[in-house]
Amino acid sequence: LAVALCSLPSIAQEKPVVNDIPASFTPPERTPYKAPKVEFDYEKRVEMIPMRDGVKLYTVIVIPKGAKNAPIVMTRTCYNAAARASAARATAGSAPVPTGPPAAAAAGRGGRGAAAKAESPHMIDELGLSDEIFVKAGYIRIYQDVRGKYGSEGVYLMTPPPVGPYNPTGADDTTDAYDTIEWLTKNLPESNGRVGMIGSSYEGYTVVMALLHPHPALKVAVPESPMVDGWMGDDWFHYGAFRQRMLDYFTSQTAARGAGPRVLHEHHDDYVNFLEKGSAGNFARSLGHDQLPYWKTIEAHPAYDGFWQSQGLDRLIGKTPLTVPTMWLQGLWDQEDMYGANHAYKQWESQDKNNDKNFLVIGPWFHSQINREGHVMGPFTWDGDTTADVRNSVMFPFMDQYLREGAPKANTPPVLIYNSGEDHWDRLQKWPLSCDAGCASKSKPLYLKADGKLSFDAPAAGGNKFAEYVSDPAKPVPFLPRTGDVGTWQTWLVQDQRFVDNRPDVLTYVSDPLTAATRVSGVPEVNLYASTSGTDSDWVVKVIDVYPDDATVTAPMSGYELPISLDIFRGRYRKSFEHPEAFKPNEPELVKFDLPNVNHVFQPGHRIMVQVQSTLFPLYDRNPQTFVSNIFDAKPADYQKATQRVWGAPGTASFISLPVVE
Numbered sequence: 001l002a003v004a005l006c007s008l009p010s011i012a013q014e015k016p017v018v019n020d021i022p023a024s025f026t027p028p029e030r031t032p033y034k035a036p037k038v039e040f041d042y043e044k045r046v047e048m049i050p051m052r053d054g055v056k057l058y059t060v061i062v063i064p065k066g067a068k069n070a071p072i073v074m075t076r077t078c079y080n081a082a083a084r085a086s087a088a089r090a091t092a093g094s095a096p097v098p099t100g101p102p103a104a105a106a107a108g109r110g111g112r113g114a115a116a117k118a119e120s121p122h123m124i125d126e127l128g129l130s131d132e133i134f135v136k137a138g139y140i141r142i143y144q145d146v147r148g149k150y151g152s153e154g155v156y157l158m159t160p161p162p163v164g165p166y167n168p169t170g171a172d173d174t175t176d177a178y179d180t181i182e183w184l185t186k187n188l189p190e191s192n193g194r195v196g197m198i199g200s201s202y203e204g205y206t207v208v209m210a211l212l213h214p215h216p217a218l219k220v221a222v223p224e225s226p227m228v229d230g231w232m233g234d235d236w237f238h239y240g241a242f243r244q245r246m247l248d249y250f251t252s253q254t255a256a257r258g259a260g261p262r263v264l265h266e267h268h269d270d271y272v273n274f275l276e277k278g279s280a281g282n283f284a285r286s287l288g289h290d291q292l293p294y295w296k297t298i299e300a301h302p303a304y305d306g307f308w309q310s311q312g313l314d315r316l317i318g319k320t321p322l323t324v325p326t327m328w329l330q331g332l333w334d335q336e337d338m339y340g341a342n343h344a345y346k347q348w349e350s351q352d353k354n355n356d357k358n359f360l361v362i363g364p365w366f367h368s369q370i371n372r373e374g375h376v377m378g379p380f381t382w383d384g385d386t387t388a389d390v391r392n393s394v395m396f397p398f399m400d401q402y403l404r405e406g407a408p409k410a411n412t413p414p415v416l417i418y419n420s421g422e423d424h425w426d427r428l429q430k431w432p433l434s435c436d437a438g439c440a441s442k443s444k445p446l447y448l449k450a451d452g453k454l455s456f457d458a459p460a461a462g463g464n465k466f467a468e469y470v471s472d473p474a475k476p477v478p479f480l481p482r483t484g485d486v487g488t489w490q491t492w493l494v495q496d497q498r499f500v501d502n503r504p505d506v507l508t509y510v511s512d513p514l515t516a517a518t519r520v521s522g523v524p525e526v527n528l529y530a531s532t533s534g535t536d537s538d539w540v541v542k543v544i545d546v547y548p549d550d551a552t553v554t555a556p557m558s559g560y561e562l563p564i565s566l567d568i569f570r571g572r573y574r575k576s577f578e579h580p581e582a583f584k585p586n587e588p589e590l591v592k593f594d595l596p597n598v599n600h601v602f603q604p605g606h607r608i609m610v611q612v613q614s615t616l617f618p619l620y621d622r623n624p625q626t627f628v629s630n631i632f633d634a635k636p637a638d639y640q641k642a643t644q645r646v647w648g649a650p651g652t653a654s655f656i657s658l659p660v661v662e
């Protein structure tokens with residue numbers, strides 16, 4: 001071993017040892033850090049624009065780089081202007097409720113489902129999907145916080161009524177829009193001084209308010225699913241039945257100037273939460289709403305009194321000269337603001353002598369879907385992107401012709417409405433095509449026969465006089481299958497109604513299979529001769545297209561019961577919306593109301609169905625079925641079972657006046 005070791009070459013003998021750590025080291029000379037330069041293709045300015053009363057409104061102005069003579073498109077919002085004008089808006093949504101733009105905003109880029117996005121140097125990425133077309137055309141895009149919300153000063157009132165007895169602040173969204181536009185015309189040298197307003201839902205309400213006394217520079221308006229009458233059929237109530245699910249919105253919108261806190265619901269399923277608490281008032285109190293003035297206002301105004309009358313914007317529009325070309329837009333299945341657009345459109349129609357200022361677009365959409373992708377709605381996959389098509393080919397050219405100097409005249413149909421039975425758009429000169437009087441076709445009564453048949457033939461004497469069911473407020477009919485899945489909120493109006501049509505508390509009337517296609521284009525009107533063994537009651541009526549349950553139709557549509565129009569009516573308002581009246585037990589009385597618009601073709605082999613029930617829970621609060629002065633404060637003992645009758649005999653023949661097009 002010693003011999004072997006001695007024969008190994010010595011490393012030290014061959015190379016000098018070099019220490020990896022030098023004896024000294026001089027770092028490179030220090031210069032200050034210089035961030036890389038990023039070219040933005042737009043400029044974002046934030047201005048506090050003064051109103052006539054000195055209150056300043058937070059306004060984000062996004063200007064394409066190098067803009068000259070650029071048109072302006074403005075949205076006035078209660079949903080955080082900074083976030084609405086930013087790709088980071090995914091983090092800006094406030095409400096945990098499945099309703100309205102907070103949720104819409106939370107989906108990023110108008111619903112592409114993106115997570116929170118970083119700031120982009122490109123205007124097209126920084127703004128939402130629905131702004132794409134304006135960015136491409138070089139428009140200036142403006143978002144402004146309404147007074148009292150987010151960055152704006154002043155007092156916040158929820159969808160404030162016009163200045164008057166119910167709005168003593170001296171300012172409203174009419175004056176604020178006017179003053180803002182006045183400022184813009186003087187302070188935006190990059191613009192051509194022409195302004196268009198656009199916005200959906202609450203933001204649509206601000207567009208309608210601007211139209212009540214428009215600034216001369218307001219050249220065009222697009223109210224999308226605007227909130228127009230919160231008692232008749234937008235957001236808060238439908239014909240007096242309260243949308244109890246809106247209580248969360250009170251918290252998100254009014255518990256703080258910015259985003260309100262999350263609400264606490266004990267169970268995942270509101271069917272259980274609301275039943276446990278009893279009345280809507282009790283549930284509201286459990287959420288702490290006694291501290292929220294707007295809840296107290298709503299609680300004090302359950303009927304259509306002066307408070308609601310003062311802010312029925314469709315009637316106010318009717319009294320306003322039609323000067324600004326306006327495109328009213330909504331969804332066929334708009335689960336939040338089904339009422340406003342078409343009623344306001346109707347009010348202005350008589351002034352539109354040349355059929356060139358007042359336009360109506362109704363797409364196959366849920367609420368505010370126009371600002372998202374439009375390939376799919378519930379069980380339907382449409383031929384293409386129905387919303388992008390309308391935004392790009394109809395809405396934008398319509399706006400552009402009034403906003404951009406030298407823009408071509410748009411070929412806008414006075415009425416553009418999706419035909420939900422034939423899957424195509426109808427371009428019409430007028431709406432509706434069929435009605436009780438004054439239309440090209442006359443509506444036809446479709447009778448609800450006491451034996452469960454639906455027929456265009458009136459009932460003959462001698463048959464059953466009525467069909468009946470027991471409505472039990474302790475077991476209300478759900479409006480959706482009780483999965484507790486909030487994701488179905490947007491599409492609940494196209495929910496397959498087979499999940500309730502065998503319930504003992506739902507009356508189902510059905511026609512024979514149709515031998516010919518039946519087109520309906522207009523407003524179905526409910527004429528229900530109804531009685532209750534109680535003293536008050538709600539009436540829910542649905543018009544349904546029943547698809548054949550055979551090999552002619554493939555899943556998921558085979559046997560599908562598709563609601564094409566439905567609504568709820570609080571019976572105490574059958575004679576007067578302002579002065580409720582009790583029913584006399586078991587005496588049939590006429591309950592008459594309009595359902596939402598339809599533009600549909602029932603295909604041969606399909607059947608028409610009508611369902612009648614008395615609850616739609618937990619979307620709407622329950623009618624106790626005992627007449628009480630204010631249903632918000634009904635006591636547990638007021639909630640009573642009642643036997644409900646829908647009469648179908650000569651003299652008391654219930655029917656739907658169906659807008660059939662011959």
Ligand code: PG9
Binds near residue numbers: 336
């Ligand atoms: N539908 C929502 C809303 C509007 C007005 C009042 C309350 C709620 C919205 O989408 O903005």
